[in-house]
Amino acid sequence: MHKISKKACLLAGGILLLLAVCVLVLFLRQHTARQPNTPYTAYLYQDGQLLQTIPLSQITEPQRFTVEATNGGYNTIEVSGDGIAIAEADCPDQICVLQGTIRDSLLPITCLPHRLVIELKPDDPSASGAAPDAVAY
């Protein structure tokens, strides 16, 4: 029994360490991801392929468009000057809709049933030339 408690203590310590690392990572990301005055570009991926890039700075008024999933189904995406959201979808869990509007690069929006991912990345002024259009794949 004594030997087991020692193993259990080690295991519990490891788990606590993992927890602490996760909280630390989240905390640091919260602080680095929020850059209020940076222009962002939205990257839409479907089935692992880059579908579309939308520089948010070029959006003057909110607009909607629909992306058809390859396995049937759709996601209606709403993009505005300061963020992007999935406004409507026919996926069973609706998690992508519930995620609401993202305004920074902290978390992407993911619709797993439709294999759709929307990421925001800050525009890098030094790489604003050829990089966004010719994404290497």
Next chain:
Amino acid sequence: MKTRKLTTLALLAALALAIYYVESLLPPVVPIPGIKLGLANIITLLVLLLYNSRDAALVLLVRILLSALLFGQAMSLLYSLCGGLLCFIAMALACRLLQRHFPELISILGGIFHNIGQILVALALTAVPGVLAYLPYLLISGIITGLFTGLCARFAVRYLRRLPLP
């Protein structure tokens, strides 16, 4: 396998299936894909504590396959299978290491590995490295929900051990 044991395991698998279904009816608490309570894991853990890893694997496989057949899609089968198997391997090893003590720790490890498995499937399917941003959220939620299901299993085992189980 004796008929009595077969029946008991089938009963537990049916219980896991019912728990899994009821849990899928609950609305998502946090809008992050992959976060869930994982209550059906209580049953896997119970079989692991009361019987052995071979029986637990059987009950888990029956539950995953039946749930995909009855109310899932092909996609959710892939996620549950990958997450569930990684979770099971981690729990079976931890169960042997801790000699069936500390179900909370076993369950927390299961939760962590379940979510790692899910992120791996998501990474393979979407091929977008950005989905890794979910990992810290998933790990924290795996630890919390694992602790909860582990406590449930601890209290359940205390009563189940009094029964003349086959």
